[in-house]
Amino acid sequence: MSYLLDGNAIAGDLFVVFGREMSTVVGRCRKCGAEFPVAELCVYVRAPGTVARCPSCDAVVMVLVTIGGTRHVHLPALEFDE
Amino acid sequence: MSPISRGFLGRRRPGGDPSRIPPGQHLTNGFPVLSAGPTPHTELSDWSFTIDGAVEGPVSWRWESFLALPTEQVTVDIHCVTKWSKLDTSWRGVSLDTLLGAVETEADYLTAWCDGGYTTNLALEDVVDGKAWVAYEYNGAPLEPKHGGPARLLVPHLYFWKSAKWVRGLRLTERDEPGFWENYGYHNHGDPWLEQRYQGD
Amino acid sequence: MLDVPHWPGHRAGQHIDIRLTAEDGYQAQRSYSIASAPEDDGIMLTVDRLEDGEVSPYLTDVLEPGDELELRGPIGGYFVWDASLSGPLLLISGGSGIVPLRAMLRHWAAARPPVEVRLLHSARSLDYVIYRDELVGLAAFEEVDVRIALTRTWPDDWLGQRGRIDRGFLKDAAWPPRDEPRIYVCGPTGFVEATAAALVENGQQPNTIKTERFGATGG
Numbered sequence: 001m002s003y004l005l006d007g008n009a010i011a012g013d014l015f016v017v018f019g020r021e022m023s024t025v026v027g028r029c030r031k032c033g034a035e036f037p038v039a040e041l042c043v044y045v046r047a048p049g050t051v052a053r054c055p056s057c058d059a060v061v062m063v064l065v066t067i068g069g070t071r072h073v074h075l076p077a078l079e080f081d082e
Numbered sequence: 083m084s085p086i087s088r089g090f091l092g093r094r095r096p097g098g099d100p101s102r103i104p105p106g107q108h109l110t111n112g113f114p115v116l117s118a119g120p121t122p123h124t125e126l127s128d129w130s131f132t133i134d135g136a137v138e139g140p141v142s143w144r145w146e147s148f149l150a151l152p153t154e155q156v157t158v159d160i161h162c163v164t165k166w167s168k169l170d171t172s173w174r175g176v177s178l179d180t181l182l183g184a185v186e187t188e189a190d191y192l193t194a195w196c197d198g199g200y201t202t203n204l205a206l207e208d209v210v211d212g213k214a215w216v217a218y219e220y221n222g223a224p225l226e227p228k229h230g231g232p233a234r235l236l237v238p239h240l241y242f243w244k245s246a247k248w249v250r251g252l253r254l255t256e257r258d259e260p261g262f263w264e265n266y267g268y269h270n271h272g273d274p275w276l277e278q279r280y281q282g283d
Numbered sequence: 284m285l286d287v288p289h290w291p292g293h294r295a296g297q298h299i300d301i302r303l304t305a306e307d308g309y310q311a312q313r314s315y316s317i318a319s320a321p322e323d324d325g326i327m328l329t330v331d332r333l334e335d336g337e338v339s340p341y342l343t344d345v346l347e348p349g350d351e352l353e354l355r356g357p358i359g360g361y362f363v364w365d366a367s368l369s370g371p372l373l374l375i376s377g378g379s380g381i382v383p384l385r386a387m388l389r390h391w392a393a394a395r396p397p398v399e400v401r402l403l404h405s406a407r408s409l410d411y412v413i414y415r416d417e418l419v420g421l422a423a424f425e426e427v428d429v430r431i432a433l434t435r436t437w438p439d440d441w442l443g444q445r446g447r448i449d450r451g452f453l454k455d456a457a458w459p460p461r462d463e464p465r466i467y468v469c470g471p472t473g474f475v476e477a478t479a480a481a482l483v484e485n486g487q488q489p490n491t492i493k494t495e496r497f498g499a500t501g502g
Contacts (some may be wrong), residue, residue, distance in 0.1 A: 003117060004472050005496045009314060012300040012358045023361035039361035040494070044118050048163050048243050048263050051118040058120065060199075065266050067280045074266055084310065084353050087303040089345045092311050093337040108309075111335065165309075 007041035010050055013064055014038065017073045030077040031059035052078075102159055103167050104274035110166035115228045118262070122197035122227075122248050129232055131216065133181060135253035136189035142251075145232070149218070151176045156215065158238035160245070161274040173236055175217030178209040181252075189254035193261055194235050197248040202261035203270060204237065204244060206254075213239055216249060241272040241279070285326040285352065293317055295390040296363035296383045296467070296495075299326070299356030303338060313338040316382040316469075316495075317357065320389035329413060331379040362467065362495040366390060370398030373457055373464040375448065375478055377405040380470030380497055385414055387467070388421055401428045403456050405448045405474065408436040430456055448474075450481040460486040472496040 007014075007023060014022040023039040034056035041052040041062065049065035054077070061078035064071060094108040103109065126145045134140035143151070155174050161167045192209070195201050208214070217236040218225050225231030230247030237244045243263050264270050269278040277283060295317075302312040319327035332343040346352070364372065364387045372391070374384040381404055391400055402421075406412045412431060422429040432444035432452065444452050458464040466487065468478050475496050483489055 003115065003498055004120070005498050006494065008298075008359060008362055008495045009498075011298075011360075012314065012355055015358060016355075021358075021360040023359055037361055046114070047116045047118045048268060049118075049266055053119060060119070063266050065268075067267050072267060084302060084304040085351045086306055087341070087352070088350055090303045090305045090311075090341050092303070092305060092309055092341075093335065094309070 003044060003046040005043045005045060007037070007039040007043055007052065009043050009045060010041075010052065010064065011039070013050070013071060014073075017064075017071055025080055025082060027061070027078045027080050029054035029057060029059060029061055030079060031061075032057035054078075098167075098169060102169055104161055105277050107161055107165055107167040107274065110168060113168060113171075113229065114162070114164075114166060116162065116164065117228075117247075118200065119198050124197050124232065124248070124250075126232060130250065131181075131233070132251035133185050133254065134251065135192070136187055136256055137254050138186040141184045148176065148216075148233075152180055154215065156236075158236070160238050160242050163241040163243055163268065163272070163274075163279050167274075172221050173215065173217040174219035174222075175215035175233070175236055177212065178214040178216070179212065181216065182206070182210060185254070187254050189256055191255045191258045192252045193255055193259055194246045194249050194252055196246050197250055200246055200248070200262050202235075202244050202246045203255075203259055203264055204240075205258065205271070208240060208271075209237060213237065239273070241269075241274050243268065244272050285328065285354070287326055287354070290326065291357070293321055293326075293357035294359075294363040294365060295320055295386040297357040297359040297386075298383070299328075299354045300358060301338065301342075302353045302355075303341060304353070311337045314358075316386070318382045318385050320386050320393055322393035323389060329379070329382050329385075362469070362493050364390070364465070364467065366394035366396040366398070368398075368465060370396070370400070371458050371462060371464045372398055372400045373466045374400065374402045375404075375453075375466065375468045376402070377448070377470030377474035377478075378407075378411070378497075379413070380468075380474070380495070381413055383469055383495065384467060385417070388427070391427075392421060392424070399426045399428075401430070401456065401458075403430050403432065403448060403453075405432040405434055405470070408433055409438065448478060448481075450484055453478070453481050454485050457482065457485065457487065460488060463488075463491065466492045467495075468492060469495040470497060472498055 011023045028035045044051045052062035054061050063074040098109045129145045132142040157172050159169045193203050214237040218233040235246040235249045298314050298316045300314050304310050315328045318329045330342045333339045376384050418429050421427050432448045475494050
């Protein structure tokens with residue numbers, strides 16, 4: 001299954017980055033418009049960084065990389081209303 | 083400062099010739115599968131490999147004609163930026179010297195692109211003169227999809243994220259254009275012996 | 284069992300992230316669901332020892348009482364159940380996916396809300412059913428129903444499901460969609476996706492199904 005998990009697996013990292021529990025926050029995929037809680041992201045953790053994809057269209061919507069001890073979150077295609 | 087976990091070593095295997103293990107790396111058992119997305123599945127009848135971009139006359143091979151190209155059997159050490167290294171891995175593939183020999187170009191760089199959307203950038207000088215292959219066999223057997231089959235790039239002298247899985251082509255470019263991981267902070271070059279993991283290293 | 288100073292309390296279904304650091308600075312991190320209920324003393328983890336694991340063999344073979352462990356948590360706000368939520372409660376797990384559901388069951392037993400609970404659990408064989416005795420005890424409650432599916436080997440006189448949890452088993456074992464069960468599915472990714480798909484095919488509403496996928500979280 002290509003080591004596919006879900007947004008629950010990155011909840012701790014997201015808490016550190018966003019300062020709050022993110023699993024239930026609803027995000028919207030900018031590629032296809034699908035809305036889903038962060039917990040339902042398709043997450044690939046075995047890579048140079050963590051890649052989160054839209055559960056609907058598979059587009060890369062969030063990328064987490066840790067560089068020199070600092071976590072960086074990139075949101076190439078994910079937006080939140082909150 | 084994290085507390086030290088008494089007696090923790092992890093999965094690392096001791097031993098190995100230190101002169102073959104770059105700084106910060108360790109030997110590992112097995113062959114870890116790293117992936118940024120679902121494993122693509124392309125039928126061989128649909129597969130092709132293309133070189134285009136800044137070239138005089140793009141070229142493309144279908145699977146049968148690709149296999150008919152001169153191939154090499156190589157044994158190389160590989161180093162992943164996630165710190166594992168594997169020595170003496172055995173591959174069969176077509177040298178990039180053979181493939182690039184089919185086009186004329188003034189370009190200095192290329193972007194490798196793949197099924198599933200992955201890309202990585204390389205300087206031409208890093209893939210010629212026997213430094214890179216498009217490999218389709220590992221350990222004497224057809225390359226498994228989870229390891230990049232039917233064919234992947236193999237550039238062992240750089241960190242293994244440059245050895246793009248499921249490669250389908252090279253786009254030659256005038257300038258160095260960061261690929262997927264490079265865009266997110268990984269090093270444009272990626273020499274494990276200089277520990278070029280991240281931009282600025 | 285972990286003794287965590289200043290533990291703020293947790294909700295059933297949450298997890299912790301454990302980080303190990305070797306003397307040379309090498310680090311590895313893994314997530315573990317909390318197996319104990321909010322009402323229990325201390326934090327209990329149930330660790331599946333993977334033969335080639337990076338962290339699990341350390342936790343099961345090397346860690347001793349008195350050792351220090353770095354962790355963060357409790358984490359998770361999606362795959363959680365509180366006794367204040369309306370039922371009925373349908374819990375479905377494969378293998379080690381039962382751990383967070385055990386926390387939910389223990390929380391139910393401590394709080395005794397007017398909610399019916401069903402646990403459907405899939406394991407290779409009876410030997411692989413964790414918490415077996417505890418599940419028998421919980422099934423004694425009138426409101427609790429536990430059904431085990433054995434996928435590889437089963438006793439000759441096994442009256443439970445022989446083989447995987449499939450659409451037919453779910454149709455029989457789950458409350459009908461009109462009863463609006465609150466559903467939690469946990470286990471390996473393949474199990475979770477197949478089970479969730481089967482539930483939806485049986486007419487369950489997708490937004491009543493919460494999923495948590497377990498897998499190899501190391502690189």
